[in-house]
Amino acid sequence: MIAEFEEVKKDVAEGREPSRSVRELLRWFGARRRRAGVVERIEAELEAAGLCTDPHFTTTWIDAPVVFRKLDAAAPAPEAAPVVAPEPGDDGAKPAKPSDVADMTHLVRMLEAANREVISVNPQDPIERAVTLMLAYDFSQLAVMTGPRDLKGAISWKSIGSRLSQRNELKQVSDAMEQAAEVSDADSLFEVTKTVIQREYVFVRASADRRITGIVTATDLSEQFQGLSEPFLLLGRIENQIRRLIQDVFDVDTLRAACDDNDPERKASVTKASQLTFGEYQRIFEREENWAQLGFVACRKTFCKELDEVRKLRNEIMYFHPDVIEDGDFEQLRRFSRLLEQLDQLAG
Template sequence: MSKEFEEVKSDVAEGKEPSTTVRELLRWFGARRRRTGVVKRIRNELDDAGIVTTPDFTKVWIDAEISFSKIPEAAAPAAVPAEDQGQEEPQFSPQDASFLISMLKAANCGVIAVNPQDTVEKAITLMLAHDFSQLAVMSNEHTLKGAISWKTIGKRLSHNNELTEVKDAIEPAVAIEDTEPLFKATRLIIDHEFVFVRSSADKKVTGIVTATDLSEQFQFLSEPFLLIGQIENQIRVLLHGKFEVEALKEICNDADEARKDSIQSVADLTFGEYLRLIQKPENWEKLGLSIDRSVFCAEMDQVREIRNDVMHFDPDGIDEGQYDQLRRFSRLMDELDALAQ
């Protein structure tokens, strides 16, 4: 257990409410992302210490600040009946898979705002200075009056309307709470080009998510899938026609006879089975590669671990080092394919 978490437990026991970021909390547990096993471990430690995070560390942006406090007595876990003790607890809830709008950086970066009585020139200057297409129109940090944008300014001018104050070019704005699932919010963002995000705790406007932010997020989420799909195809090409069906079945789980019987080609294997196949020296020889087997398999095993993160839809995605690993291994596969021709 990290000394930082020990200090948190000590502070909470004294009635204090220390704080940190989600990223820092993960670091205390030797992790960088909120993978299922990591989340379970942290939750267990928090429960054992009688501590809760506010907000829930799984439901916010990875760099959001969270505080630690004692679990309210009314929310403390009930005693487990004797007849139920020893039974395994549920490991997954559908809510665990929710990717919330609050997990996006843009939803947490605040907003540049003008009030309705500000001049249009001020709004234009702010949009130019920050390279924004729109601004929030607010009377205070809780009261969202609407938005002003290049589009609304252009529309008013095209109708020969005089523009003096921001209120002359205001348009209604859509605001959603930070607990809204991202995929439900997607349609609103597409339809309106942007939405403002409110904190469900205090109703403050915490950020604005635009269609551009959305497209960047989906690229961030989809690129690893595309890279992994490309690598899997490259591996199938490398292995195709090199092995008898019996050799492929041999590396499958002996306990799953039905699946072993269904294996007919390399395409029927899992990524882990590709790795087990070529880890055997006698199988590696059949590939005819003049490279080191142990190094190649170690690189491929790293890809396998990244693939597991991606396929389990880790809300924090993968880091740049993992991207580099996928790109590097894909380039290696391309080079091996070129040498074989």
């Protein structure tokens, strides 16, 4: 076991509560993202060591610290636990088990923007200070605070402009202050999206210690969702390209042969390529006789190796965790899509 993990285990055993970043925890297990298999392995190792993290390492920003505690220690604050929608007949919603958290929701605190240092001004500061800070940091707004937990409002170019348009004299920040919208870092990212779009920005308050930990803007959300959606779009394109390659080449018997024999009912229902799973596409290409029928002047083994990498990446992306997708993963998808496009053109 990695030395750093052994050190954490020792610290907890001696009554301390060490903290490490989620990224460091992942590094101990040779990972860079919270992929499904990686999460399962880390949870198993933590449980075997009698440890847990607070907050759960799947529900916070990748560079945020988590505290290691004994497994029987107090669980994270209730408001940090996602809620599972009740099934018909249930009395109501119930808190999620930590191991289920990542499969159910994405919390505001997972965003980098929710964990950035908040640049603020005091209500009694001269208006010039706010203007200078917004220009220096290229911000459209600033928090107006009297302490790390005391959010009094916000000042923005919009609030300044609206006051000046009414010929108001602006001397202090309070003269141009507007009401600030805030959300909890334990709120669902998808639930607060509408608020962010309507208000253009919201401040994030930590559920644990009530500190203001960041500001999430509409721009932050658009960048986040672009990063989440692009791999899905690439995968959709790849699946459509694969279907085009095989849909007019193989008969129904060949398509069904790629299906699992342990599910005869589903196997009998398959009549076209679009009904196959990604793994079943892979089994079609792996058969030499099928490859020969396609007539590609290309290496089957190399193609199948690339396809298998895409399949693995697809399974990880479907986990839909807001950790940043590495550029290398995007390039893997783009490269394979280009290969499929070229094979399609050559075959035509």
